[in-house]
Amino acid sequence: MISTSAVFRSFNIHEYQAKDLLRKFGLKTLVGGVAETADEAEKISRMVVEEGSGKCVIKAQIHAGGRGMGHFKSGFKGGVHLCKTSKEGRYFAEKMLGETLVTKQTGEEGKLVRKVYFEDAAAIKRELYVSILLDRGAGGPVFIVSTEGGMDIEGVAEHTPELIWKFPVGPDGLNRAKAEEIARALKFGEASLDQVCGELTKMYEMFVKTDATQVEINPFAETEAGEGVCLDAKFNFDDGAEFRQKEIFDMRDPEEEDMRELEAAKHGLNYVSLPGTIGCLVNGAGLAMATCDMLSLVGLVPANFLDTSGGINHEKIYTALDLVLSDEHVKVMFVNIFGGIVNCRILAEALVDFMKERKPKTPFVVRLEGTEADAAKKCLKESGVPIFPVNGMHDGVLKVKELHEKL
Structure with a gap:
């Protein structure tokens, strides 16, 4: 089934933007900088090498995980590499910028790399996993942590889920006792507790104050000095919070988002x-x-979630249908309307006009109930357009399945 989390509207930001946000809330990160050209890459990598440990890591900036194990369509392997000199920084940047990176999260179409991020490659003792998510089952935020952080956290979840622990946070926020419990689960020693608990507290404060739906730090590393440091970061934010998070929403990269959305x-x-x-x-x-x-219960997979809400008119219906049908994977269209505020007759007239003007090859199954539904069904039957009206939601799903199997 499609859970509510699958349709929770949110957006994320690039790693370099996430690092800036982490620093804003006082979390410990490593020195780094972003570049868009090979010349900038050489300059930034030199700065990071000189100010850091003497070497740096270059990371392709796309909205997808698994970059290190990914490959470019050009044939170049990996979206994360170690650089010991600024010349190496330039070399790797030239291999990445303007090229399409394919990872296990992008699908075969991949994503175009427009920026690269250089970060100090300081020695670390352990790679851990820390995230905060909104969990409807728990009724609030939950810390999810593991001592097995790093590139293959998905494999840990699949094969050894007992190594991943959840810590719900109550309405009073993250207190010291809960922070210590999390830090101890991550196997930090007594000498590290103050610093690590401080990092976890700042992380939770950032989660709440930015209206995030997810903060994922992978890896959250332990340095040789026993400190916790954020080596990578992924955020998602609630779209409904845009009115009070303008600075964050200005970070949005439309090139990384679905244009239909x-x-x-x-x-x-x-x-x-x-x-x-x-x-x-x-x-x-x-x-x-x-x-x-x-649809999922009868073995079908939706191509989209689309809620038109109230106020349906011809223009809105045309826009909605054009958006859905612009997806080349759509084989059958299911229109499922219960008219309360929505007038079914107006929608039916819009559908008929759309079919006559656009002449889509995709078959339409239409279920209409509620306000002026009888007039709407009569309109569809007398229209002469290839629409399959149905009398209920269940019948509609079965009709969609029947048509889908014939294609």
Whole structure:
């Protein structure tokens, strides 16, 4: 099934931006800098080498994990490399900038690298994993930690889940006792507790004050001196908090986001891309999620979550359908509307006009109930356009499955 978390609208930022945010809240990071050109890369890598430990790491900046084990379509291997000199920094930057990096999280299409981040390669003792997530089951934020941090944390979750621990945080926030419990689970010694508990407290404060839905530090490392330091960072933020997080939302990189989602937001549509073949146009978030779940129950995968909400008109319907059908993977369209505020007749007229003007090859299954539903169904039946009206949500899902199997 498609859980509510799968359609929770959020966005993330690049690692170099995340490091700036960590520093703003006083968390310990290593010296680093970002570059967009080979000349900048040579300059920045020289600075990091001279100010740090004498060597640095270059990391491709894309919104995806698994960069170190990824590959470029050019044939170059790895989006993370160790540099000992500024000339090496320039060499690796030239191999990455303007090239497409494919990782286990990007899919085969990969992502174009427009920036690289250089960071000190100081010696570390251990790589750990620390994240904070909003957990609806726990009713609030939860720390998720492991002593097995690093590149293959997904493998740890799959094969040795007993090495990952959860620590719910109550309504009073992260107190010292809970912070110590987390630090001890990560096997920090007594001499390190004050510093590590301080880092965890700052991390939680940052999570709350930035309206984050996720803060993932992987790895959160222990240095040879026994201190906890953030070596990598990934954030997600609640889209609903934009009005009070302007500075953070200005970091948004539209080049890294789904263009359909961005276009939908401009028109007041709640759209989230999903990896399936059934296009969905639904009014109301609850009904949209239920539609996704019912499709999943019969073995189908939605291509999107789309909540039109109220105020449907011709323009909004055209925009919504154009967005969904721009996804080449969509094989069948399912329109599932329960008309309360929405007038089903107006929607039916818009659908008929769209079919006559756009002439889509994708079959449409339409379920309409509620305000002026009878008039809407009559409009569809008399229109002469290739639409398959159904009398209920269950029948609609079965009709979608029937058509999908014939394609």
